[in-house]
Amino acid sequence: MQDRFLKSIAKLPESLATAIVPLLDKDFAGHIDAQQLAELQKATQMELDELLLALLPIAAALARPPISEFHVGAIAKGKSGDIYMGANIELPGEALFHSVHAEQSAISHAWLSGESVIEDIIVNASPCGHCRQFINELVEGSKVKIHLPSQDTAPLSHYLPYAFGPSDLNIDTPLLTKQQHELILDSNDPMVIEALDHASSSYAPYTKNYAAVVLETKDGATYCGRYAENAAFNPSMQPMQMALSTMARHNRDFSEINRAVLIESSKGVVSLVGAAMDALHSVAPIELEHIVADPE
Ligand SMILES: O=c1ccn([C@H]2C[C@H](O)[C@@H](CO)O2)c(=O)[nH]1
Numbered sequence: 001m002q003d004r005f006l007k008s009i010a011k012l013p014e015s016l017a018t019a020i021v022p023l024l025d026k027d028f029a030g031h032i033d034a035q036q037l038a039e040l041q042k043a044t045q046m047e048l049d050e051l052l053l054a055l056l057p058i059a060a061a062l063a064r065p066p067i068s069e070f071h072v073g074a075i076a077k078g079k080s081g082d083i084y085m086g087a088n089i090e091l092p093g094e095a096l097f098h099s100v101h102a103e104q105s106a107i108s109h110a111w112l113s114g115e116s117v118i119e120d121i122i123v124n125a126s127p128c129g130h131c132r133q134f135i136n137e138l139v140e141g142s143k144v145k146i147h148l149p150s151q152d153t154a155p156l157s158h159y160l161p162y163a164f165g166p167s168d169l170n171i172d173t174p175l176l177t178k179q180q181h182e183l184i185l186d187s188n189d190p191m192v193i194e195a196l197d198h199a200s201s202s203y204a205p206y207t208k209n210y211a212a213v214v215l216e217t218k219d220g221a222t223y224c225g226r227y228a229e230n231a232a233f234n235p236s237m238q239p240m241q242m243a244l245s246t247m248a249r250h251n252r253d254f255s256e257i258n259r260a261v262l263i264e265s266s267k268g269v270v271s272l273v274g275a276a277m278d279a280l281h282s283v284a285p286i287e288l289e290h291i292v293a294d295p296e
């Protein structure tokens with residue numbers, strides 16, 4: 001089992017601790033599939049909602065909050081029945097807006113894993129206004145059920161009444177809808193090809209700046225993040241932040257980053273290069289490779 005889970009395991013009911021330890025091997029990065037979840041339920045005799053809340057200390061152990069030391073854990077449950085954990089990240093010495101919230105981390109985890117609907121979000125602290133707005137960008141966002149430790153489960157529409165969202169800007173294909181934006185680039189560099197692929201699947205309906213980041217560690221492993229815009233603009237999730245959050249879930253240290261690539265569209269009305277460089281430089285002394293590709 002990874003050391004980072006030691007303290008959280010001690011907080012779990014004994015039957016859950018025993019059943020989950022085998023899943024927390026060196027490759028565990030916060031994904032539990034529907035079958036594994038059913039086995040956990042069987043071993044613990046818990047109702048599903050109860051089990052999901054009980055798993056939050058495991059999600060919170062994925063956090064990297066050097067500024068607040070406040071560990072937030074979240075779980076996004078997809079329509080497939082699989083669950084995706086996420087946790088907050090703060091970048092040392094950088095402006096606070098570079099932070100990633102646990103809910104964003106869990107949602108991006110589900111999105112990168114191919115989920116097309118998120119039905120439930122379970123979180124250990126009440127979701128802040130910015131997260132409520134981020135959730136509202138999702139397909140059927142107002143219906144996402146929010147589960148909190150000492151509250152009755154309620155849909156997002158309860159937490160965010162009179163919401164402003166994609167439909168106010170005439171977007172009817174919200175976040176998690178399959179995106180396919182062809183970008184043309186001639187390269188046989190596998191890392192660039194991976195980034196291009198993710199940029200094509202990114203969500204940028206407001207600026208058309210289809211963009212993605214891939215980070216590579218010295219051992220050749222890669223971690224990606226796609227751009228996910230928000231109708232209220234500020235709560236958008238930057239691709240660098242999403243990639244860092246992917247790395248953190250995989251228990252990799254940011255100092256292990258060896259190469260970093262940002263690909264964005266030549267026709268976007270904004271560029272993410274400045275924001276991506278600021279975030280990257282706060283964690284690793286690496287130059288950002290910035291590639292601009294033409295949309296088809
Ligand atoms: O909904 C919330 C509220 C806060 N945080 C994180 C952000 C920051 O890292 C820390 C303190 O706000 O908690 C979340 O992850 N989700």
Ligand SMILES: [Zn+2]
Pocket residue numbers: 101102103127128129130131132
């Ligand atoms: Zn939040």
